[in-house]
Amino acid sequence: MAALPSSSRSLGCFIRGGTQCRRGFAGAARSYIGCSSAPSTSESSSMRTREQHSQQRPRQSSSIANIHRRYYHRSSAPSKKSWDPSLDEYKYWNREESKHGEASYVLDMSPESIQREARILCLADERDDADGPLTDRSTSKLPFGSRLLHVGTTPDDFPDSLVGENPNVLFVSPSCPHARLQLPLILHKFPTLEWIHVRSAGIDFLESDELPRVTKRGIVMTNAKGQFSSSLAEYAMMACSYFAKDVPRLLKQKGAKVWDDFDIEELRGKTMGIVGYGDIGRATAKLASVYGMRVVALRRNPDKSELDMVCDEVYGTGKLSLQKLMSISDYVVCSAPSTVETRGMVDADAFRASKKNQVFINLGRGPVVDEEALVSSLKDGTLRGAALDVFATEPLPADHELWDIENVLISPHNMDKTATFMHEATEFFVNENLPRFILGDTLLNPVDATRGY
């Protein structure tokens, strides 16, 4: 098992099966994930420049396709010299910075550049109109070379005759009930599936013992990472300010018609700790740094953030690292995905290490935090307050203690729910990844089914 380059420098860095999985994953999907042929992992490959990276991709025989591929990937290089994963459009699509549907333009301009057809199955509740850009036949405009075969929620919904059509793409929407059970059954029924795209960012709703089979079969999985990041970053900063300017007190004074000019705090100069430094974490860090906050982050692969310009310090995972982060952060933003490793990660020990007057913000997944420990910390004054958009059980049960705790800002998992966000997530599949698949190009937003995110 190859160790990651600077693992010795990071605290408690995880170097377990992840690396091996990535290699296998990349190997099987080499034709369109575009990882380098050398076993050096996708992490280190992304350390190279954009130009070097593009040279690694497999060449196709068609010269027209070559020309288009070179044109297509000749994107304006970012002015930042340091490696910033959010700018690496080969990996992660980010609404603020990525250019829309370049691949679709190529396809429109030269249909002969298609490398393969996309024959799509959709695992979704047909009443979910957020899947409209794909499923609504009256309005959807699928790229040339793709066909939607069927929409359903269980294997029985899909007629057996479809097997003969060799569907190769599966689009999974969170609206599909019991998706974690249905997915393996669909995979079993349709052995020709090569690519699964999940409409949301979180794939924990698909978690099951069967899910690692996806990787074993060499099926590529992609998701909506990056779609929701900026909205959540806005929420995170608002949550910090909510406590810094003591909005609860403002509202109370207003209700009582009391004019009492109290001291407030600035965010400038304070420290924000980000647990789970993915796309959401980075978007938050970007805002926090403009506010003049100091940013420290915790992630599985700290070396990936070595040159990150908006993050002052990065730690690897592990209890001690988390406690260190908790002990120095005035505001903690938890944006980690929910996986086997992260479940219950922020526990009583972590809260015990909290800096005085800390504010805890969770916008990732409820199960990452030990909810009981959180409630105790709020009640006994360990924490100044919390802002929670996600919970272990959603909707939050009416009898849950959190509703009654004063210093908690509760939101119903809607802080990324703009009016159009789910449509946009489906559009990303239709206008970005689907054309890429058809052109034989790198798919954006790869997910490791075994790792869970």
Next chain:
Amino acid sequence: NRHHCFYSASTSPLQLAKNSDSMDNTVYWNRETGRPNISEDGPIIQEARILALCDPNDAFNQPLYDGELPEGAKLLKVGSSLADFDESSIIDQNPNVIFVSHPNARDPLVQLLRKFPSVEWVHTRSAGVDFIASDGLFQSSVQLTNAKGMFSSTLAEYCMMACSYFAKDLPRLMQQKKDVNWEQYPVLELRGATLGIVGFGDIGRASAKLAKAYGMTVLGLKRNATNFTDPHCDHVYGMDGLNELMARSDYVLVSAPLTEQTRGLISAETLSQCKSSAVIINVGRGPIINEEALIESLKKGRIKGAGLDVMTVEPLPKESPLWKLDNVLLSPHNMDMTLTFMKESTEFFISENLPRFVRGKQLLNPVDKSAGY
């Protein structure tokens, strides 16, 4: 981009060029980018003999009353009226600097200026000079400096919070929590929305910087917009562009000083230009907005909401309808009140402008007396 410093025919070496709209950081001190003290090189050419027109019990002025002053500077007396300074010991020393923080300093200040013609420089601890504005002050020959830039970043934070407060519909969140109601509703993003800044001074600039990071479009309005550019401002209007700015903006930040020109600037007619989804945020001075017209617009739903840190009368009288309007975020003029802000401002006087004065160097934060800010 060096600021020009020229010497007038008068004996004072400290006349500054009138360039008050410049965003040149060599003239305006700004805590985010404020450089460390470079004012202490060069020979001392004169003394600073200081009168403090302040409340002697004001703890924020401790560094001035009890602390160590820079070389060449001496505090003669602290007082709140002319009578306090009417002593021969003071008169004989020819005080040349007045530091002002007393809320009722308007008349005493003018009296002091008349009594002590040796005073060359008046520094006020606040950013606003409206509290001491008078003909007597503005027509005198003294140099006036203030605390511009001291409070900008804090107010910029408040501005973004006020925008988010309405974008994520915090009032609804609070109500739903009270009702134990888990109801998912859509939220708005600031990204892509437009922030219009009326009075693009230092507070406006600091807010624009944050707004751009959020991905907002920023429009500015300045008294002298010609040739003005700022990396964080997408388009700047002159005073005649006010209505257009209001019409284009989703969020309006009023961060202008109070002068004869800006009093009542945001009138009923101006407000009628706003989008019905617009949010007005005021961190400048209450009288800039016609408060009755604002209340009317809020009540009728002609604008979505307002975040007000300043009001026409402060403290806000209990009869004001503002207290009861659901779509108003009210704060008691404290959104720049950090524990240390006033102390920092006093320290700015002591460790930045005083050393400059005694060395005959250019003072920071000049106020344009003819403009009133």
